Amino acid sequence: MQARQFAVIALLAVGASAALAQVRPVTPPTPVKGDDQTGAFLPAGVESADQATERVRNYKPDPVKSPVPRTPWDGKPDFSGVYWPTVAIKPAPVPLESLYRPDVREYREGGGAARGLIDWRGIDSPAYHCWPPSPANGSTALTFQLVSAPGFMLMLNEGGGTFRIIPIAGGGRQPEHARRPSFQGSSVGHWEGDTLVVEVTNFNGKPWLGGGRPPQTSSDALRVIERWSRPDGQTLEYQAVVEDTEMLTAPWTGPVQRRGMLPYDSIQEALCTPDPELYARHREYAASAAGRRSGGPARGRGGRGGRGGGQ
Amino acid sequence: MTVAIGAVALGAVLLSGCRRAVEENPALTSWGEPDLTGVWKGEVLGSSSGRDTFNLTALEGLYTSDARARMKQLSANDDPALQCVPPAFPRAAMLGQRLQIVQKPGFAFVLTEAYPVARIIPTSGRPHTAEQYLFPSHLGDSTARWEGDTLVVDVISFNGEGWLASGQDKPGGASTGVWLTSAAMHVVERWRRIDADTLEYRATVEDPEMLTMPWETPAITFKRQSADRIEEALCRPEDGPETYLARLGS
Numbered sequence: 001m002q003a004r005q006f007a008v009i010a011l012l013a014v015g016a017s018a019a020l021a022q023v024r025p026v027t028p029p030t031p032v033k034g035d036d037q038t039g040a041f042l043p044a045g046v047e048s049a050d051q052a053t054e055r056v057r058n059y060k061p062d063p064v065k066s067p068v069p070r071t072p073w074d075g076k077p078d079f080s081g082v083y084w085p086t087v088a089i090k091p092a093p094v095p096l097e098s099l100y101r102p103d104v105r106e107y108r109e110g111g112g113a114a115r116g117l118i119d120w121r122g123i124d125s126p127a128y129h130c131w132p133p134s135p136a137n138g139s140t141a142l143t144f145q146l147v148s149a150p151g152f153m154l155m156l157n158e159g160g161g162t163f164r165i166i167p168i169a170g171g172g173r174q175p176e177h178a179r180r181p182s183f184q185g186s187s188v189g190h191w192e193g194d195t196l197v198v199e200v201t202n203f204n205g206k207p208w209l210g211g212g213r214p215p216q217t218s219s220d221a222l223r224v225i226e227r228w229s230r231p232d233g234q235t236l237e238y239q240a241v242v243e244d245t246e247m248l249t250a251p252w253t254g255p256v257q258r259r260g261m262l263p264y265d266s267i268q269e270a271l272c273t274p275d276p277e278l279y280a281r282h283r284e285y286a287a288s289a290a291g292r293r294s295g296g297p298a299r300g301r302g303g304r305g306g307r308g309g310g311q
Numbered sequence: 312m313t314v315a316i317g318a319v320a321l322g323a324v325l326l327s328g329c330r331r332a333v334e335e336n337p338a339l340t341s342w343g344e345p346d347l348t349g350v351w352k353g354e355v356l357g358s359s360s361g362r363d364t365f366n367l368t369a370l371e372g373l374y375t376s377d378a379r380a381r382m383k384q385l386s387a388n389d390d391p392a393l394q395c396v397p398p399a400f401p402r403a404a405m406l407g408q409r410l411q412i413v414q415k416p417g418f419a420f421v422l423t424e425a426y427p428v429a430r431i432i433p434t435s436g437r438p439h440t441a442e443q444y445l446f447p448s449h450l451g452d453s454t455a456r457w458e459g460d461t462l463v464v465d466v467i468s469f470n471g472e473g474w475l476a477s478g479q480d481k482p483g484g485a486s487t488g489v490w491l492t493s494a495a496m497h498v499v500e501r502w503r504r505i506d507a508d509t510l511e512y513r514a515t516v517e518d519p520e521m522l523t524m525p526w527e528t529p530a531i532t533f534k535r536q537s538a539d540r541i542e543e544a545l546c547r548p549e550d551g552p553e554t555y556l557a558r559l560g561s
Contacts, residue, residue: 072416073341080415132427132543149415150341156429161397163422163429165411165540175539182543266431269448273395
């Protein structure tokens with residue numbers, strides 16, 4: 001039941017999603033006013049999502065007062081921590097939408113999201129299907145945990161229980177790159193000074209690059225360069241450059257995002273499991289839609305034709 | 312003379328070999344814990360092949376009469392894993408799928424490829440999550456300590472929705488393929504490396520509301536894989552039941 005509720009919540013706006021992350025109390029810096037989206041539901045003394053967002057937005061990182069923690073094995077910044085909420089502290093130079101190629105408009109509209117999120121050509125809102133959030137759209141607005149470990153950074157998402165494994169080159173080690181296409185792509189990280197630069201390729205063409213309409217679809221030519229850094233011991237900064245020669249006329253530089261931290265050593269379980277009844281309706285619709293297109297059933301027994309990237 | 316030189320040379324080789332073993336003991340992490348990291352793959356276990364390789368006959372005999380009555384009302388198709396609810400360990404260890412272990416000081420992480428599951432296991436001996444933040448979950452709340460070369464993980468706070476084996480596991484003639492658990496379940500796991508390329512796993516499952524006695528899994532071995540990481544885990548009901556069954560190893 002809890003999982004089903006989560007699937008529904010995943011459909012809501014980012015602001016409401018952030019409310020989900022606010023299940024554990026955080027000592028507020030200011031008195032609760034109870035005048036925003038989540039405040040009304042929170043007990044006295046608990047910071048709301050909007051208050052946390054404002055606090056993080058107005059925060060001035062200070063590496064002297066709050067030094068960046070470093071790992072004992074390579075002396076690089078230690079990203080380990082539970083992060084929430086996200087604030088764009090510097091907007092994207094141009095809107096993502098302005099870079100979409102006009103000739104992919106029809107493809108995007110065929111994505112179907114605007115018409116009620118029906119499974120269509122295997123492309124749909126990833127969150128709706130409990131698919132993993134993609135690095136291309138800032139990964140997730142929900143709480144996540146980063147783990148710095150020797151040779152790896154892990155990103156563990158509280159929403160959906162999904163994770164990314166980011167191998168980091170070093171000590172003569174070159175991480176593997178050829179892997180099965182996936183929602184989150186294949187990541188390989190390297191250090192540029194104290195910034196972890198992660199190149200992500202090998203996507204399956206199903207992530208959306210943003211929340212705009214028509215669906216801001218991607219292709220399997222998607223390539224994302226992420227820059228992760230820690231301005232101080234209380235914050236994380238993230239920026240991604242998104243390239244997709246089949247969808248965009250030029251690489252898109254995303255906003256600089258700042259993340260605040262929560263005082264926990266681990267995220268909680270919040271699995272996303274799809275609603276079987278909803279899926280039954282999807283399958284029925286997809287079959288009839290495919291029947292209209294080709295005069296045959298949507299898929300053969302294998303059920304995966306032309307939809308590569310799944311397991 | 313030649314023999315003497317040979318002996319000295321051999322001694323030097325042996326000595327340098329020993330020194331290297333001490334300096335970079337491959338069985339320990341750089342901070343001195345047993346090193347369980349890597350990508351590992353187990354075997355498909357259970358009784359769906361007609362042979363009971365997961366001690367399920369014993370498990371079946373441990374269910375209380377109340378539990379049996381409840382299980383009679385369900386069928387193998389009610390297995391929550393068919394709806395992509397990730398099975399908790401020890402069931403997750405019988406799927407024959409790959410998992411990855413990552414360690415850092417104070418924590419171990421077990422990531423699985425069959426379902427998007429990232430277990431966060433404190434290894435510092437810190438207590439379970441404080442009661443005020445603890446809620447019942449599919450995977451439970453883990454905490455662990457090292458006993459020599461073995462990571463002993465204590466798992467509580469399950470939600471009672473998971474099954475201990477799959478609906479295809481019917482070890483006896485009267486088996487229904489239903490393997491309920493309750494929220495009172497308590498699992499103790501033992502993870503250790505028995506050689507450079509072999510990981511051994513075993514678990515004891517207590518569930519006083521379901522089982523008359525604790526149940527023990529057999530020792531399960533995982534073999535090291537050459538990959539540097541597992542693939543993205545994804546379970547999609549729309550892929551159809553045949554995909555689930557492949558995933559469940561039957």
